[in-house]
Amino acid sequence: MRRLGEVVRTAQGLAIVRCPDADHPEIGTMVLDENLDGIGRVVDVFGPVERPYLAVTPDDGVPLPSLVGGPVYAR
Numbered sequence: 001m002r003r004l005g006e007v008v009r010t011a012q013g014l015a016i017v018r019c020p021d022a023d024h025p026e027i028g029t030m031v032l033d034e035n036l037d038g039i040g041r042v043v044d045v046f047g048p049v050e051r052p053y054l055a056v057t058p059d060d061g062v063p064l065p066s067l068v069g070g071p072v073y074a075r
Helices: none
Strands: 003-012 015-018 030-032 038-046 055-057 071-074
Touching: 003 055, 015 038
Parallel strands: none
Antiparallel strands: 003 015, 003 071, 015 055, 030 038, 030 071, 038 055
């Protein structure tokens, strides 16, 4: 398991995660919250190459606003 970054905002039903460096997961990677509960999957990688953003589509029932400001991890 590794840290992906922090959820910086929500947009159009997606959680937007800022990566701390250029190393990012592949599309389809499962994303976990700090309690190691699954919250969704990576559906897009965009932005600057040095610190890209990830778009994460949430699983059913995941409250997106509560994730903002928190770390997320990849399995």
